[in-house]
Amino acid sequence: MTTAEPAYRRSAADVARELGVDERRGLSWDEARARLAREGPNTLPAARGRGPVVRFLLQFNSPLIYVLLVSAGVTALLGEHVDAVVILGVVVVNAVVGFVQESRAEKALTALAALTETTATAVRDGARVTLPAAGLVRGDLVELEAGGKVPADLRLLRTDELAVDESALTGESVPAAKDPAALPEAALADRAGMAYSGTLVTRGRGAGIVVATGARTELGDIHRLVHDTGAVQTPLTRKIARFGALVTVAVLALAVLTFAVGTLRGRGAAEMLTAAVALAVGAIPEGLPAVVTITLALGVARMVGRGAIVRRLPAVETLGGTTVICTDKTGTLTRNQMTVTAVTAGGRDYTLTGTGYAPSGTLERDGEPVDLDGHPALRETLLAGAACNDAELVQDGDSWQVAGDPTEGALLTSAAKAGLGAAPPRVAALPFTSERRFMATLHEDGTVYAKGPVERILELCDDAPADVTARAEEFGRQALRVLAFAKAHTGAGHLDDLPPLTFLGLQAMLDPPRPQAARAVRTCHDAGIQVKMITGDHAATARAIGARVGLGDGAAMTGAELAAADPGRVAATTVFARVSPEQKLRLVQALQDAGHVVAMTGDGVNDAPALKQADIGVAMGRTGTDAAKESADMVLTDDDFASIERAVEEGRGVFDNLVKFIVWALPSNIGLGLVLVAAILAGTALPVLPLQVLWLNMTAVLVLGLPFAVEPKDEHIMRRPPRDPALPLLTRAMTLRVLLVSAILLAGAFGLQHWERAHGASTGEAQTIVVNVFALTLMTYLFNCLSLDRPLLWRGVRRNPWVAVSAVALAGIQAVYTYVPAMNDLFDSAPLDGPAWLRVAAVALVSYVLVELLKRVQRPR
Numbered sequence: 001m002t003t004a005e006p007a008y009r010r011s012a013a014d015v016a017r018e019l020g021v022d023e024r025r026g027l028s029w030d031e032a033r034a035r036l037a038r039e040g041p042n043t044l045p046a047a048r049g050r051g052p053v054v055r056f057l058l059q060f061n062s063p064l065i066y067v068l069l070v071s072a073g074v075t076a077l078l079g080e081h082v083d084a085v086v087i088l089g090v091v092v093v094n095a096v097v098g099f100v101q102e103s104r105a106e107k108a109l110t111a112l113a114a115l116t117e118t119t120a121t122a123v124r125d126g127a128r129v130t131l132p133a134a135g136l137v138r139g140d141l142v143e144l145e146a147g148g149k150v151p152a153d154l155r156l157l158r159t160d161e162l163a164v165d166e167s168a169l170t171g172e173s174v175p176a177a178k179d180p181a182a183l184p185e186a187a188l189a190d191r192a193g194m195a196y197s198g199t200l201v202t203r204g205r206g207a208g209i210v211v212a213t214g215a216r217t218e219l220g221d222i223h224r225l226v227h228d229t230g231a232v233q234t235p236l237t238r239k240i241a242r243f244g245a246l247v248t249v250a251v252l253a254l255a256v257l258t259f260a261v262g263t264l265r266g267r268g269a270a271e272m273l274t275a276a277v278a279l280a281v282g283a284i285p286e287g288l289p290a291v292v293t294i295t296l297a298l299g300v301a302r303m304v305g306r307g308a309i310v311r312r313l314p315a316v317e318t319l320g321g322t323t324v325i326c327t328d329k330t331g332t333l334t335r336n337q338m339t340v341t342a343v344t345a346g347g348r349d350y351t352l353t354g355t356g357y358a359p360s361g362t363l364e365r366d367g368e369p370v371d372l373d374g375h376p377a378l379r380e381t382l383l384a385g386a387a388c389n390d391a392e393l394v395q396d397g398d399s400w401q402v403a404g405d406p407t408e409g410a411l412l413t414s415a416a417k418a419g420l421g422a423a424p425p426r427v428a429a430l431p432f433t434s435e436r437r438f439m440a441t442l443h444e445d446g447t448v449y450a451k452g453p454v455e456r457i458l459e460l461c462d463d464a465p466a467d468v469t470a471r472a473e474e475f476g477r478q479a480l481r482v483l484a485f486a487k488a489h490t491g492a493g494h495l496d497d498l499p500p501l502t503f504l505g506l507q508a509m510l511d512p513p514r515p516q517a518a519r520a521v522r523t524c525h526d527a528g529i530q531v532k533m534i535t536g537d538h539a540a541t542a543r544a545i546g547a548r549v550g551l552g553d554g555a556a557m558t559g560a561e562l563a564a565a566d567p568g569r570v571a572a573t574t575v576f577a578r579v580s581p582e583q584k585l586r587l588v589q590a591l592q593d594a595g596h597v598v599a600m601t602g603d604g605v606n607d608a609p610a611l612k613q614a615d616i617g618v619a620m621g622r623t624g625t626d627a628a629k630e631s632a633d634m635v636l637t638d639d640d641f642a643s644i645e646r647a648v649e650e651g652r653g654v655f656d657n658l659v660k661f662i663v664w665a666l667p668s669n670i671g672l673g674l675v676l677v678a679a680i681l682a683g684t685a686l687p688v689l690p691l692q693v694l695w696l697n698m699t700a701v702l703v704l705g706l707p708f709a710v711e712p713k714d715e716h717i718m719r720r721p722p723r724d725p726a727l728p729l730l731t732r733a734m735t736l737r738v739l740l741v742s743a744i745l746l747a748g749a750f751g752l753q754h755w756e757r758a759h760g761a762s763t764g765e766a767q768t769i770v771v772n773v774f775a776l777t778l779m780t781y782l783f784n785c786l787s788l789d790r791p792l793l794w795r796g797v798r799r800n801p802w803v804a805v806s807a808v809a810l811a812g813i814q815a816v817y818t819y820v821p822a823m824n825d826l827f828d829s830a831p832l833d834g835p836a837w838l839r840v841a842a843v844a845l846v847s848y849v850l851v852e853l854l855k856r857v858q859r860p861r
């Protein structure tokens with residue numbers, strides 16, 4: 001803007017004039033396009049990403065690399081120049097691999113951010129359009145609605161009970177009421193006439209002119225101040241990084257100790273330095289942090305393909321531990337495709353044929369078509385449904401869709417099936433909200449139509465037929481959603497005081513369960529996860545739908561009862577009806593108090609607190625408001641309950657695979673450390689040299705570790721109870737297994753090298769045997785690790801053939817290592833004879849059998 005005066009100090013009319021925009025028609029498309037080209041898109045500059053060079057250099061910023069660099073230096077000092085060069089080569093390869101993998105993970109996450117981008121409603125050339133918020137330009141006329149995100153900085157023109165949550169900007173958690181005094185002509189003293197980009201509309205409506213976009217918004221200012229802290233960190237990765245750092249320090253201390261003890265015992269300083277380097281290189285689990293981050297990020301990428309966008313990486317970990325899923329009914333368990341099938345009016349029952357929103361079908365009574373002329377109460381009931389309505393039916397070829405609320409769409413269809421024309425033009429309306437719980441409209445002829453849940457409409461009526469409630473209950477038991485209708489006359493010209501209403505009738509509509517819902521509920525039950533349905537609908541309807549999707553037919557608890565109920569009863573109930581968003585929050589807390597890990601779905605503005613409170617807040621991608629999505633950990637792209645179940649499954653899979661990898665990888669580190677320490681304490685020659693350890697890390701660990709990246713989920717992953725989040729990453733059972741294999745490696749490698757030496761083997765041969773004991777044992781142990789709790793040899797290989805490929809590849813690589821003369825020169829390896837191989841293979845097989853036996857003992861009965 002050319003003037004220094006902030007927009008709110010000038011009248012909205014002035015702002016509009018200056019930005020060349022018509023307050024009613026908005027900008028023209030041509031002008032908007034020209035401005036977009038000139039000013040750029042309404043987006044914040046991408047999180048100031050580090051350049052590739054910096055990111056590559058950062059790969060060297062890890063304890064392992066320090067150790068390797070020091071090792072290279074030491075080796076060079078000892079005159080082993082070839083070794084030093086090889087170590088440096090390894091460092092570079094390691095950095096390249098890390099760089100590539102990190103880039104992949106980050107790319108997957110950036111793609112996610114794009115998926116959750118917001119849209120805005122603008123007026124251009126006099127027509128309302130929905131467009132990506134990025135396409136807004138200064139001067140655009142933008143409309144705001146409860147639940148939406150303010151897409152740019154706006155000078156407000158009109159407001160209607162508008163309140164905005166500005167906590168994203170100001171930290172102030174109480175929503176700010178917006179009131180430009182309804183005077184677009186007036187300049188304002190404060191910011192009440194502005195709505196700022198990135199804040200959330202919590203109530204009401206409004207319209208305003210865009211005065212700043214992208215980086216020039218207030219949010220853009222803040223954005224510049226906040227440093228981006230390289231996103232991909234979760235409690236789990238932090239825990240692992242801490243664990244890694246601890247191990248590194250411990251290993252380094254051990255290395256120093258080894259060196260000291262060895263030299264004190266009179267062994268050469270050079271040899272002991274070599275031992276210390278081998279120990280440091282071998283015993284530090286260097287790959288771990290990277291594997292964890294990448295596994296999580298790839299898991300997230302996979303979930304997108306299955307209908308769930310995870311907004312926060314830690315959610316992947318929590319998902320696997322979910323013990324209760326609280327889900328909405330409408331749209332999540334059901335299709336949210338409403339069809340009115342029954343109408344009750346004037347004490348008579350009618351049925352409607354036809355499905356979907358197409359206005360083809362007939363109105364019948366006792367199987368006979370009905371003419372509206374003889375049924376005035378029916379006519380009024382259907383007319384009320386069409387008049388008290390904000391939805392629109394749109395025909396797209398043969399198919400009919402609703403623009404707006406499906407419940408209201410169904411009412412338009414039922415009126416159209418009866419051949420009803422339009423209601424008199426509307427002059428005022430009270431929209432349906434979860435607080436008001438009914439909707440009313442006032443029309444030009446003074447008629448007031450109202451609709452809402454039966455008990456709420458009855459509250460507003462003078463009198464009503466005695467059997468209405470019973471009738472509604474009956475519809476409910478048939479899984480139908482029931483709406484009641486009423487009317488009145490007023491001369492007031494507004495709806496500020498609603499006159500007493502006259503009851504008209506009921507319309508009952510069917511919303512069939514989603515095809516996958518029952519299966520997904522069953523899967524959750526098998527997986528030890530409770531499923532609870534939380535709905536605003538009537539208890540009878542809720543129970544009937546609940547029974548259809550497999551939630552049992554126990555009593556439903558209403559939101560009102562919820563407050564007084566003790567936590568035990570709450571935990572035992574599966575269907576909650578007539579629940580308000582505030583009560584949802586209390587439900588989450590009650591379940592958490594009972595020790596549950598709670599996933600909760602929501603779509604409205606008022607659901608945001610419950611979504612935040614839940615361990616996993618799940619927002620609806622299609623019908624959800626921006627407010628709900630912002631508060632959620634996960635967004636469903638298809639609003640389908642089955643996607644939640646699949647996400648939980650995926651979360652469990654990711655976690656499982658991490659545990660598998662860690663359980664598989666740790667013994668080689670511990671084993672190598674133990675073998676070296678044992679050799680020094682026993683005063684024997686070094687069983688492995690640093691370069692040989694590096695070889696193991698670069699080949700065996702890498703080649704055999706790869707299949708974990710494509711390891712499928714266990715088939716029975718959803719047939720076991722949820723993981724207790726309080727448990728450590730490695731349970732006692734897993735730790736025991738890691739220690740067993742470490743001990744086998746120690747005994748096998750150390751024992752065998754002793755035996756070989758005693759039987760005349762050279763140092764080189766003995767060392768080659770040690771390397772091969774590690775390589776082959778890691779190979780058989782890989783087969784053990786295909787399942788954490790059951791024997792899975794052939795089936796495991798069939799599920800993940802890469803395991804076999806890796807095993808064969810490793811055998812080839814070890815043959816090269818052992819027999820190719822150049823390798824013998826480089827690594828001091830030596831060819832082995834048949835019997836030596838048999839001894840090595842024996843260790844690997846014994847290890848396999850012992851681990852399977854341990855698995856069996858550990859398996860819960």
Ligand SMILES: Nc1ncnc2c1ncn2[C@@H]1O[C@H](COP(=O)(O)OP(=O)(O)OP(=O)(O)O)[C@@H](O)[C@H]1O
Pocket residue numbers: 328329330331405407408432434437438439451452453454481482483484534535536537538
């Ligand atoms: N547009 C509307 N106008 C008037 N009454 C409505 C409207 N939509 C729903 N109702 C009534 O309010 C009740 C609760 O509806 P609400 O929208 O709160 O449930 P819901 O949120 O769709 O259900 P769920 O929580 O399962 O998604 C319904 O049973 C119906 O009687």
